[in-house]
Amino acid sequence: MRIKADLILLFVTVLWGSAFAVMRAASGHGSVFFLNGSRFLLGALLILPLAKLKGAFSRSNLLYVGLAGFALYAGVSFQQAGLATTTAGNGGFITSLYVVMVPFLLWIFWRERPSALIGAAVLLALGGGYLLSTGGSFQVQKGDLLVFIGSFFWAMHVVVVGKAQGKIAALPFAFGQFAVCSALNLLTGLFFERPSQADMLAILPAILYTGVFSIAVGFTLQVVAQKYTPANDAAIIMSLEAVFAVLFGWLFLHETLSAIQMAGCGLILAAVILVQVRNGKIKQQEH
Numbered sequence: 302m303r304i305k306a307d308l309i310l311l312f313v314t315v316l317w318g319s320a321f322a323v324m325r326a327a328s329g330h331g332s333v334f335f336l337n338g339s340r341f342l343l344g345a346l347l348i349l350p351l352a353k354l355k356g357a358f359s360r361s362n363l364l365y366v367g368l369a370g371f372a373l374y375a376g377v378s379f380q381q382a383g384l385a386t387t388t389a390g391n392g393g394f395i396t397s398l399y400v401v402m403v404p405f406l407l408w409i410f411w412r413e414r415p416s417a418l419i420g421a422a423v424l425l426a427l428g429g430g431y432l433l434s435t436g437g438s439f440q441v442q443k444g445d446l447l448v449f450i451g452s453f454f455w456a457m458h459v460v461v462v463g464k465a466q467g468k469i470a471a472l473p474f475a476f477g478q479f480a481v482c483s484a485l486n487l488l489t490g491l492f493f494e495r496p497s498q499a500d501m502l503a504i505l506p507a508i509l510y511t512g513v514f515s516i517a518v519g520f521t522l523q524v525v526a527q528k529y530t531p532a533n534d535a536a537i538i539m540s541l542e543a544v545f546a547v548l549f550g551w552l553f554l555h556e557t558l559s560a561i562q563m564a565g566c567g568l569i570l571a572a573v574i575l576v577q578v579r580n581g582k583i584k585q586q587e588h
Contacts, residue, residue, distance in 0.1 A: 302480030307577070308527035309522050310538045315518040318545025321443040322553045323510045332500050333381050334490030338483045339508045341373070343514030345479035348472055357473035365465035366474060369458055370481020373520075376454035377482075379487070383447030393543055395448040400457035403536040411464075418575055419533050425572035426540040433543055456536070462524055463532035471528070475521040534576045539571050540554030 358366070401423055404415040415423070431439070456501045465474055481563045490496075527535050550556035 303529050306526040307403060307534070307538060309526040310364065310535055311541065312321070313519045313522050313526070314539050314541040315545050316514045316548075317539075317542045319549045320511045320515040320519075321546035322549045323507050332490070332494055333505055334378075334486045334494055335496050335501070336504045336508060337374075337381075338486030338490055339379050339504075340512040341479045341483035341486065341516055343508060343512030344520065345476050345483060347517040348476050348479075348521055352472035352476045353470070354473055354476070357470055358477065362465065362469040362474075363477075365461055365468060366367075366477035368479055369461045369465065369474070369478035371485065371528045372458035372461060373478060373482040374485040376451045376458060377486075379447050379451030379454065383444035383451060385444060385451075387442035387444035388440075388537050389447060391439065391442050391445055393434030393447050393546075394431050394439065395445055396452050396455065397434065397543055398449065399452040399456035399459065400426045400536045400540045402453060403459050404461050404533050406456055407532060415533055418515035419537075420576065422537050422572040423533075424576040425568045425575065426537050429565040429568030429570075429572065430540060430543055432568065433547060433562050434565070436559055437561045459527075459536050459539070460532050463535065465524075466528045471521065471524045475524050479516060479520070502554060507556065537572050537576050541573060544569055 380392065383395075387395075402420060404413075404423060407413040408415060431437075451489070456557060462474075469477075523535075523539075547556070547558060547562065548564070551558050
């Protein structure tokens with residue numbers, strides 16, 4: 302079942318990577334909070350008929366649902382606010398730092414010390430993210446701190462999803478975090494945004510695509526898969542999102558890919574392979 306869970310996470314990264322091209326096409330129309338609020342609301346509504354909500358929530362697990370929803374909201378908000386005053390390369394690399402933050406959060410707050418192989422995989426993924434996102438050239442920009450704060454919340458989300466396993470079923474948890482994230486975005490949008498009808502029509506394709514595939518399918522499958530894949534391993538596998546984002550950008554937006562960026566892709570793939578090697582060693586020890 303662990304291999305199936307890892308393959309599910311791989312599929313999730315494909316979905317998230319494809320969303321980058323769609324979201325880039327929707328950029329420039331403002332309405333960031335309404336865009337995020339609408340797509341998470343759509344994701345929540347799509348899985349609502351499948352989620353058995355009666356008796357699913359309790360005082361103990363509502364904390365996890367609320368934290369996951371807030372982490373999604375904060376991660377997206379800080380990331381997009383930072384991208385307004387930094388480069389896409391800086392933003393991509395700094396966001397990838399959540400791969401490093403996950404094992405540190407688990408070590409500091411839950412005393413779960415990462416293994417040597419996980420440490421090596423994290424370093425490989427970090428190096429790969431740097432080469433892939435920046436092409437080997439990083440210059441500090443104004444928005445970098447905001448993106449860095451956002452990456453902390455992405456790490457927090459991965460950890461919370463992992464810790465929520467066994468406390469609440471996957472579909473109610475997914476619905477709850479989507480609903481919280483949507484509500485926070487829409488409330489923020491009411492205070493800070495005044496989108497025109499033309500803007501809303503322009504971002505509608507992004508709402509529909511990401512609401513269905515990135516959120517209803519992607520984030521829900523993440524919750525399902527992390528029942529069997531530890532948070533450290535999940536973070537490294539999901540670092541492949543950057544690789545697929547570049548691939549889809551090359552296919553549909555005609556973006557170029559340099560030799561340095563290809564080397565970055567190779568390092569991230571090596572990190573994921575190391576995780577699978579570690580998984581194989583654990584299984585051998587169990588036998």
